Amino acid sequence: MDTICYLLVIAWFNIQVVETYPQCLRGCSCVEDRHGRSLVCMEESAFGAIPENLPDDMTKIRIEKSHFTEIPRGAFSQTPALENLWLNFNDITVINSKGLEGLGNLTELRLQGNKLRSVPWTAFEDTPALKILDLKHNQLDVLPEHALKFLPDLTYLDLSFNRLTVISKEVFQNWPLYQKLQNTEERDGTAFQTNVVLALHDNTWVCDCRLKGFVEFIRSLSPPIILMNSYLTCSGPDFKAGKFFHEVELQVCVKPIITTPSSNINLPQGANLTLRCSAKARPDPAVWWTYGLKIIRGFHVDEDTIRSLLVIPSLHAADRGVYTCTAVNFIGNSSVSILLDVHSPDGSQSLVLSENPPPPAASDENVYIDIHIAKQTVRGITIEWYAALDHPAETWFTIHFGLAGNNKKEMIFIGPGIHSYSVSDLMPATKYEICVSLKNQAPRNGQCIVFVTGSDITEMEQREKLIHIVVIVLAMVLAVPLGMYACTTDTKFVCLEGIMESWKNRRRERSSSGMEHERQGTFDSLQAASDEGLVNKDSSEDRKVRRRSDDRQPKGKADQSRLAAELY
Structure with a gap:
């Protein structure tokens, strides 16, 4: 009986120990000392969270x-007694603003060797004892x-080996502990008893005017x-790289002041020109030119001056x-403008004040641009072009788009290397013109x-076609989508008159013969005209099939088709 009682007592004691000290997590070890219980997990990839x-x-x-x-919200809220938290050498990139919630007793937090790009500093409101x-x-x-506003008792801060470039001195002036130290020294004239350690080395400090206040703060530090x-x-910058803070003299930041040697230039065609501007500012400004979407960056001259050059070889009227x-x-920012006037080589005529565009330079007169329609959709078209140029990777294009016959057209500038453009949201029964030219x-x-x-629109949407290419005004016949027809510039008027006359004749023939099926739309009428030899058509066998409609066209739609044809 005594043996049984003894075993029961031992079992009860073991149960109490297990309840008091829960088992450790798998892959971890638990240690107890005079400071309390510790959980140590050093196994590689023991947890995914x-x-x-x-x-x-x-x-x-x-x-x-x-x-x-990640340190998610309330990750340690179930461990209110926690005083030391080490999460080194993980892949932490995000800390929730409430990730330290419930850690009012925390005095030490180590996050060395993670991937933090930023820290939610307001999270330290939950760790006043840190x-x-x-x-x-x-x-x-x-x-x-x-x-540092929410770290009033912080005595050790290590920010070394990060990517800090600029810090304002206000970061430390707003630190309650620093303010306390300043007030203590002013009031008592005695030193604060506790040392405060800062580790700020091995960052990528940029020693320009923005760092002036911080450098002065570092120089003023004392126990x-x-x-x-x-x-x-x-x-950085390059000419200060490697210098110690105590070796550099930094000045106050200044808004850019920009100048140019000449604001009005008059040169003959064919001359070479280099435009210059100089900017003084702290820190160094970004400098660029604007004209016809050309951009060129300046290069560094000395500590306070940036000079930018824009080279224009062989001036043209454009x-x-x-x-x-x-x-x-x-x-801030600043700018300066230069007016360039290009006149004829003999100096007899200025080209800037001319109302009409000047004649193109001889080198540009024979530039060939092959433009064609690459795709047509329910509500738009896509054009493509090819230009025979000496420097295609440096040439800008201009798209001119608008109503045919209207001199005022929308201009869209296209950068080098782009050879297509799409137009959408077109109006029905409307005549448009789209052009591609070099630069301006x-x-x-x-x-x-x-x-x-x-x-x-309704009929065309049902047939998934809206755009009917009727005339292509070019100096040559272009390749157009299957089944479409082109009239060359030389035969345009004769071609169009023949198309219209043939279209009217066929409508009269169908009306008199009582045909039940009529062609739909302007484009079908043009095909009928083509059969009579009035326009050029590809002779390949797969293009000989005519498009016909199996549905009778209502009278109202026939009138609309006639209206579209009469646009020409």
Whole structure:
């Protein structure tokens, strides 16, 4: 009996121990010492996320090499006694703003060797007792002015080996501990008893005017604030790279001031020209020219000056106009304009004041642009073109699009390497013209297409066709989609008159013979005219089949078809 009682007591005691000290997580070890219980998980890829069933009596948790990427909301809210949290060498990229919720007793947080690009600094409102924050070997590139506002008792901050480039001195001036140190020294004249360690080395500091306040702050530091490595070095700009903070003199930031040697230039055709502008600013501004969508960046001259050059070889009449040089930095922007006048070689005629466009340069007169319709949709067309150029990778094009016969057309500038353009949302029964020209030149013969849209949107949508190409105005017959017809420029008027006359004759013949099936739309009428030899048609066998409609065309639709044809 005594033996049985003894065994029952032992069993009861073991149950109490298990209830008091829950088992550790798989792949982890639990240790208890005078500071409390610790959970240590060092096994490679033990967890894909922070475990949800963490023991609630832990005072220290160390999880490393598990490669989870996030600290979600309330991840440690079930461990209120936690004082030390080590999450080094994982792949953490995101910390939820409430990821540290419930950790009012936390005094140490180490996140070394993760992939943090930013930190939600307001999350530290939930950790008022935090004294040690280790963020080294991350990818932080920004430290906002309020970053340390919620860390009043912090005595160790490690931001080394990150990507910080610029920090405002207000980051530390807003730090409650720094303010407390300043007030203590002013009031008592005695040093603060606790040392405060900052590690800021091995960042990519850009030593320009934006870092002026921070450099002055670093120079002014003295105990109890101690830099772990006081030799902070510049990574940029290039002429300051490798210099220590105490070796550089930084000036106040300045808005760009831009100048040019001449704001009005008059040169003959064929001359070479280099436009110049200079910009002074701190930090260095971005500089570019604007004219005909040409952009060229400036190059560095010295610490405070950027000079930009725009080279225009062999001036043409199309190069005349206003060129603007603009400089921008985060303080502001400034610009200067240069008026270029190009006159004839003998100087007898200025081309800037001429109302009509000047004649093209001889080198551009014979430029050949092959333009054709590549695709037609229910509500638009797509054109493609090919230009025989010496430097196709550097040539800009201009699309001229609008109603046929209207001199005012929309202009769309197309960059080098692009050889197609789509037009959509076209109106029915409307005559359009689209042209492709070089740069800012006016379109020439052979660079335009004229087309008319179908007259009945509903009918065309049912047949999945809206665009009927009736006339293509070119100096040659272009390749057009299957079943379409082209009239050349030389025979355009005779061709069109023949088409219209043939169309009217066939309508009279069908009316007199009582035919029940009529052709639908302007395009079918043009095909009938083509059979009589009035327009050129591809002679291949697969294009000899005529399109015919199996449905009778209502009278109203026939009138609309006649209206579309009469646009010509």
